Amino acid sequence: MKPTLAETNRALVLEAFDTLFNKRDYARAETLWSPEYIQHSAHIGPGRDGLLDLTKALPTTLRYENAVAAAEGDYVILHGRFSGHGLPRNWIVADIVLVKDGLLVEHWDVIQDEATHLESKSGRPMFGTAFAPEPAQ
Secondary structure (H helix, E strand, O other), X not given: OOOOHHHHHHHHHHHHHHHHHHOOOHHHHHHHEEEEEEEOOOOOOOHHHHHHHHHHHOOOOOEEEEEEEEEEOOEEEEEEEEXXXXXXXXXEEEEEEEEEOOEEEEEEEEEXXXXXXXXXXXXXXXXXXXXXXXXXX
């Protein structure tokens, strides 16, 4: 059975994030993000070059872990964790990606520092089943 458009786009976005953030394969990443890529994130420069330049400037310890990937038509929403970026806290991120013709063409995100057990009013972790370690004082 042929995958739906949503299933195909979901797999594409997960591959793109792994390719860029974990494998650091910039040549392959350029084939996954549109040359006319539109960036809405306040943390990333404009276009595909802004995204690639940011990633190249981050430590090689950067990692992306995905917890949830949902797709409907041309839109894919990811819930993930970025770690190893050189900041004191991991980032828990909701990414929204628009896919057209097999390319990532537009992106929005919501980024939040990962809370520790002591900070969590709900008593539940923001990502997965375990809390982030308490930051060093």
